Amino acid sequence: MSKPIRPCFWMRGALNRIAEGRPLGIFTWYVRKHLSGCKQCTKTLEALLFLRDHWMSGQSTEMLLPEEKWAEIERLCRPEKPEEPYEP
Numbered sequence: 001m002s003k004p005i006r007p008c009f010w011m012r013g014a015l016n017r018i019a020e021g022r023p024l025g026i027f028t029w030y031v032r033k034h035l036s037g038c039k040q041c042t043k044t045l046e047a048l049l050f051l052r053d054h055w056m057s058g059q060s061t062e063m064l065l066p067e068e069k070w071a072e073i074e075r076l077c078r079p080e081k082p083e084e085p086y087e088p
Helices: 009-020 025-037 039-056 067-077
Strands: none
Touching: 009 025, 009 039, 025 039
């Protein structure tokens, strides 16, 4: 099994917005600077853009991944247990 791509925690929302084609506003310069030095976030963005383009073309995603990968994707998409709020 291949290792999952894990972007930096604070970049997840920005990478999704870029892949969706939504503007980032003033945050754009920071994202570009971060992407120039972070291989994990760059790989994540490339994967998101590939999947978006593949999906927009109307092709089936079933051919992209073997069956066992879909179970792993579904597991990763489930929300994790939320962290308990910090109380001093």
